[in-house]
Amino acid sequence: MNHLPILPVLIPMAGAAASLIVEHNRFGFTVRRTVAWLAMAALVVVVAMLVIGASSGHVDAYLLGDWPARLGITLVADRLSVWMVAVTTLLACACLLHACAGWDARAPHFHALFQFQLMGLNGAFLTGDIFNLFVFFEVMLIASYGLLLSGGRGLGMRNGFHYVVFNVTASSLFLIALGLIYGLLGTLNMAELAVRIAQVPPANLALVKAAIGLLLVVFCAKAALLPLYLWLPETYARAPAAVSALFAVMTKVGLYAVLRVSTVLLGAGAGAMAGYGQSWLLVLGAATLIVAALGVLGSARLRVMIGYLVVWSAATLFVAFSLGGAGTMAAGLYYLAHSCFTAAALFLIADLIRRRRGAAGDDKSIPAPLPGRTVPGVLFLIAAVAVAGLPPLSGFLGKVALLASTPVAHTGLVWSTVLLSSLMVIIGVSRAGVRLFWRVPAQIHEAGPVNPAPARPAETAAAIVLLTCVVGMSVFAEPLLTYADATAQQLLDTAGYVDHIRGLVPAMREP
């Protein structure tokens, strides 16, 4: 029995439980951190094994409770899931490193919440059941509330309230969509749903469309598509650095869900439902590119700007995924990983900058001295190059891959919006860099009293780890894109997925 697919969920959960049990004054922080890192190490090993397994193209499915897929919940570790889990894990390592520099001591239950967050993310990526997806969305979200708010205060609370209420509302809509889907199609397993959607009688078509449309709206809300992105920049900007870095992957969960739904449920074999909503996603994605780029230009605070960069990269991904071809999808998957690492790195770097600038914080409009600016400067430069899609880093490669594989029919829209918004982002990011690193007052005391927080090596190291991932993605672009391409092919082979899942035989029960 191969238990690998379940372990990325169970290990963080065990880690969280252990963290709770050692959360006692009797145990010091060393114990808590050790527990966290042990869980992390175990996760890394498991994920590495999963990657090796998935690279062969084998879809590793896991029948929970040994029930056939239609009755129970199935976990599916295909290339896409494993890709997402691997990205999450790498990201999480850096975030944990950053947090262990001291934030974990200030935020109650940090380690437990962090592990729970990983559990939710991994579960969401691995599950093959749409209601279970909802459950893991919630695990992930509520853990994110905790991470976001634990140790926070002031305006962060109001912002947190926005974030929570928005997500709770979106979750309710998710449930409405699920209720309709189950009520109309009678199953929750994605593979079963795919079969049933393909056979929807015309009389039910409009209802199924309404349900699926609502589902897509919910995913777009989580992934911050126009006009549902409004919550994101402020929320991310107010989160603690390690947390906002981890949040870089949160929008990607929505995108993952869009991708999953649009390939499994709305794939070529879905009959009248094939490709439902994709043109909307494309147009909205393109519009979001511009709006987010405007946000990058217009934001006064660095972290808000990074928030808009997250929106921007999500929009790029919407464009990539809604174009529907294997090439764009592969480019999107590559870009997805890139944007996770880059955004996370930027958040961590923003924190390095913010803490050095004392009272001026990350407000770019206030000139303030920046003691010890070389290291954050170099890091910022690399991250900015990556995020703006300048060569030679992964942002450029991903974007080129996307543009090169854009189908002729959409070339005008996609190229113009992607390139134009890229220019806007270059302008915005360069201005941020100029203002933060170059426009420093001649006299130290010009901007009021400054008491920069001490630089902790682990925090810088965390940013470096992420940037190493970015550089690595650029150097090993070919194997990664090959994997992504195989992933896209696998995704487009809906029939293969469906047959594989439906044909799974329980270990001891009757099928």
Next chain:
Amino acid sequence: MELALAVAIGVLTAVAVYLMLRARSFDVILGLTFLSYATNLLIFAGGRPVAGKAPIIVDGVPTDLAHYTDPLPQALVLTAIVISFAMTAVSIVLAMRSRADNGGDHVDAHDTAPEPEARTDPRGSGK
């Protein structure tokens, strides 16, 4: 009965949406509560509910949908209830903290002057 249930879902949704669009955190939370009722009823409705056929197996009665109602939506609603309770709890506490930290319970702070982030008594309340 379907019509009645649908109307109930519709009315609860409408009430929920109206309250959610209000400006005070507490009203929004009330709206969320109603939305969760509506949602739960809708999922529940997906099982085509009937009276008196609880899905608790009685020996000797054939196990089909003619004798028992669909149990799956019930399980889903149970999960949904619990999760929405958890979310409500968090939003309630946040509303409290936000009011204490920011001096008002307006969700968008239109009625309170922008406050400095750094305060003399960071954990204190009020202005």
Next chain:
Amino acid sequence: MNTAVLLDLTVIGALWVTGLALLLCLWRLVRGPTVTDRILALDTLSVTAIAGLMLLGMHLDSTVYFEAALVIAMLGFGSTVVLSKFVLRRDIVE
């Protein structure tokens, strides 16, 4: 008339009456005029609902409603307690 049939009819009649009682409580709940009236109405609603559940159980020849009735009887007063305490002191856990 067969007493058994009469009994069943009585059960239905009792259900009607209970329903009417529920609606009367509802009227008080919505009308007020004071907060305590509403709390009282809520309390009465839950007590009456127990009767409704038992009658439903008789009507449908089922005992699965027992748990619900038990829980309402056991803990339904909780709402009354906390609401009243709030009226009394605002702080329900002092």
Next chain:
Amino acid sequence: MRRDWYPPTLLADCCISCMPQTLDLLLALPFVMAAAVAAAHRLPRTAIAWVAALAPVLGLVLLGAMAPAILDGQVLHSRHVWLPRIGLEFTLRVDGFAWMFAMLVLAIGALVIMYARYYLSRNDSASRFLAFLLLFMGAMLGVVISGNLLLLSIFWELTSLTSFLLIGFWSHRQDAREGARMALVITGGGGLALLGGVLLIGRIAGSYDLDVVLSAGDTLRASPLYPWALYLVLGGIFTKSAQFPFHFWLPQAMAAPTPVSAYLHSATMVKAGVFLLARLHPALAGTDLFFYTVCTIGAATLLIGAWNAIFEQDLKGLLAYSTISHLGLITMLFGLSTPVAVVAGVFHILNHAIFKASLFMAAGIIDHETHTRDIRKLGGLRRLMPFTSALAIIASLSMAGIPLLNGFLSKEMFFAAAIETDAPLPMRIFTGTAALLAGVLGVAYSLRFVYETFFGKGPRDLDTTPHEPPRWMKIPVEVLVVLCVAVGIFPALTIAPVLHAGASAILGAATPEYSLAVWHGLNWPLAMSLAGVVGGIALYFGLARLLDLHAVVSRAIGRDIFKRNLELLFVAGNRITAALANGSLQRTLLWLVVSALVAMALPLLRDPGHALAWNGGWHTPMQWPGWVLWLLMLVPAVATLRLYRHRLLAVACIGGTGLAVSLSFVFLSAPDLALTQLMVEMVTLVLLLLAMNYLPEQSPHETTLPRRQRDGAIALVTGTVVGALAWAMMLRPHDTVAVEMLERSLPQAWGHNVVNVILVDFRGFDTFGEITVFAIAGLVVHALLRRARMAPERHFDGRPVDLSMPANLMQVLAPMVVAVSIYLYLRGHNAPGGGFIAGLVLAVPLLIQYVLQGARSVESRFGFDFIRTIGIGVVLALVSGVASMAFGVPFLTSGHLNLHLPLIGELELASAMAFDTGVYLVVFGAAMLMLSMMGTIKASRTRKTQRGVVDPLRRSDFTGEEHT
């Protein structure tokens, strides 16, 4: 690669035998040395400069080793895979043109490094500067020797990026920052256009490989996408080469340290544009579109640059405008596209680089010595620094195109090309006139530069006495000026092979016969040269007499427009963003609701006939208790809408709806749901009330009527749509997997209560997530309230009320409730109940004790570590699931054991019960954690209440709160 040639030297032999590695090494050198220089920042300045100089010097050696092969007409390649999937290969390709350009880049680079060593002041970090410079050098070299267009555009953007760092090197100066950003925006934007163009070329030609693209000219020109590709590529070229209307960034970039100007703005960065123009000439040129566009832009740039140069007061600014003008000239030459023009273009690239680099360096020396670059302050420097003056004057004369200097040669070729084009007559007149004017203006600004700097009166208002610079600082200038003269006098001996290699690499078989002699006899070009010199002198002195040249304030209109537009862009970004995302939750939620509404309603509206068709009747008849429940559910809901501002009343009303929803669940055969709903209702009520103590008593009237009407309308429509969907759904036939669950529940999962079986078995993993959510909620509440200090909204005076009688009754009740809780837990698998409900049933009496006895009293006697309870519960659930893995079956597979115990009898044990125990503990722990945290909030240190003490006499019996 051809193998039948004769290797002249040992080094060359070595290089040829491993040519790909040589190319790689050539490109790697600057980057490696950049890293070395950056790492060596503690070394003395000279050492750093030597390390830095190693890159170009070694590079030149390598190029020299390649010379035989190149001059032989070979094309050298080095190929590495990078991203073959998208056609991006790490291909390096050196032909004559690339080789020539690489020589230029490295040679001038070496001189600039030497120059910079003495130019930079103590405060400037030489290591940082030289590292940037080397990075730039590498990028430029990459542009030149890329054999793949995508790779080229990568290096292209890298030059933009590194030049940004170089121009902004003196980052404390505002003009430096502005110049750097402007350069980045213009050239970076151009780079994006180039990328688009390259991608289009790749799409047409099927490859980005330069060899393929260069040989696919006909395909390219025939493609309908050709205009797009051309304009996008030209967008990149024109921005980079500072062509009109993008020329204004170049003067602005003069804020850079002079070595940067000398390097970037003579030989490299700006030449990248014309380099690419020449590089892609075989592929793109040859159409009218190309001819007219490039010629016109080139001519316009040529004239605008030259005209502006005359009126510039800044020494470097003048040189910058002159550079613009010369770039226009080169562009125009490539636009003319005749073989002669191309040769002239390549030639002028070389010549301009040589004299312009030396001029910039000279200007830098002047700036260095006089501390000003303002022509108005300068003058008479020939007396103070005669040697430097001589060098600068020679270079200037070359710039003016005076015979015996290299500038003359290429300018004469330019004149020839301008009038010998085979375009229609008006165009020939236009190009000829432009050329002549260029000659005139070129002489005029050169004269102004020479005359007003080195001759005449002055210098004025200087704070130092200028004198000759350090010996070593002059060497680079000397080298270049010597080159000017050498090329000017002995072109055939010096430059001819290089030029031939470069030009023939572009033109191939079309390379024309041309002669590089100084004297070609009396012909039109010579006449034009003469006219230029005479006209230029006349123009300068005429202008000087007519108007006070010193008083002219040159305004860079393009720059102003750009700056204004950029500012506008920022403002627009800010405004639009603020207008969209104003941080309002109300708006966020509105969009969410509206989006959902659209998604749900559109399919219905498009197909209302099908969507709302019913299947065999409107509905099944409702048994009448249903209607009572229906009213019970909806009347309080609607009442809440009326009362919501009075929060206590709203909460009471919601209690009614909640009870009705629970009863509906019971009525509709869902006892488990009803139980859960009841308990959750109860706990939610407590949470709401606990929170209300810390929230204002009521919501004020504040939204306007239109706003409320709008919200009301949206609410109504949303409700209608959701209701309609639900209704339509319920009328469809139901084909569900649940039938199988009903069938398999008892025999395979050993539970009568199918809902519970689903919860702990079929879909136990959902429950797993669900308790996790619940546990986290407890933790979040704890984290939020643990250290929080809050003041209640209002406070009652006096002691807490004595509730000892109810508390005493509760003591009687509590043991029974515990028993019921265990009962529900144990029976859950077969009857309504289960761990979740049982956990809450256990929590509620404890909670009521909190209310009746007070938190302190309860917690002092009932100390429970709820957090660990949660932890242990999670572990228990986990272990119960993992246990099955030991038996080789998946996680959460249920096991079942029928024990026959003496005395007790049959005992059924299902592994699901262990899981349920975990659920039980988590739910109890988390619920209690929340309630106890909220019940024991610490008082604020700063204030006792938010709004004062309640006056019992002023309380309203309607709302229960004090009147306000």
Next chain:
Amino acid sequence: MRRWLPSWSLSLALLVFWLLLNNSVSPGNIVLGAALAIGIPLLSRRMDHEHCPTGSLRGVPKLAALFAWDIVKSNLTVAAQVLGRESKIEPGFVWIPLDITNLRGITVLASMITLTPGTLSAVLTDDRRHLLVHALHIDDAAALVREIKTRYETPLMEVFP
């Protein structure tokens, strides 16, 4: 013994309660019930904030019968009052001086007063010497006080000394 079984009566009541709840007297349920009957008091004892001793239970049956009769009787009275004209009733508050000091006794007394229709115990003074009762119809306040004290308080003082 006292440590493990603090209250026989409570444990016995719990066992009975458990058997009733399960609707069965199977050996398994008896064993489980016994375990709970021992376990739960150990837990719930910790929540008791005031110990109330129990005295002789001899008077309980008689009191219960009396109480049941009172409930039925006064329910009919109240039904009449509710259905009749409201102007005929004269509600009011009465303070009842207490002689019983055992808190559980007072509680049971107050509950009995509340459960018998027509009267409702509202407030116990802090010194536990007076109980405020609201009556739906008061003919003679002194008679009401006397009746309550003799019918309920006196027997209760034996049960809860």
Next chain:
Amino acid sequence: MSAFFDLALIVLLVAGSVFILVGALGLVKLSDVFRRLHAPTKSSTLGVGCVLLASMGYHLLRGEGLQLRELLITVFLFITAPISAHLIAKAALALLPRQRPEPPAKRD
């Protein structure tokens, strides 16, 4: 015998529903909080008690066996009803301070 039993149940049911209805009517009809408080807290309790007894008998009669456990519901109701009533009365008194009677004469 069965008929007698049926009749007994019918009587119980009628009594129960009458008491429940009286309680609800009192809640609606009476004119102030304290008066309203009397009706439901006990009429309903008794009414529900009657219905529960009837239910027990009914299930015994109709083959579900003796459901003695339903007695427990009554037990719970009889314990919790006074708590509710007491607290509501206290709340009502707190809200209507002018209706509060004079404090009792001090006893010693």
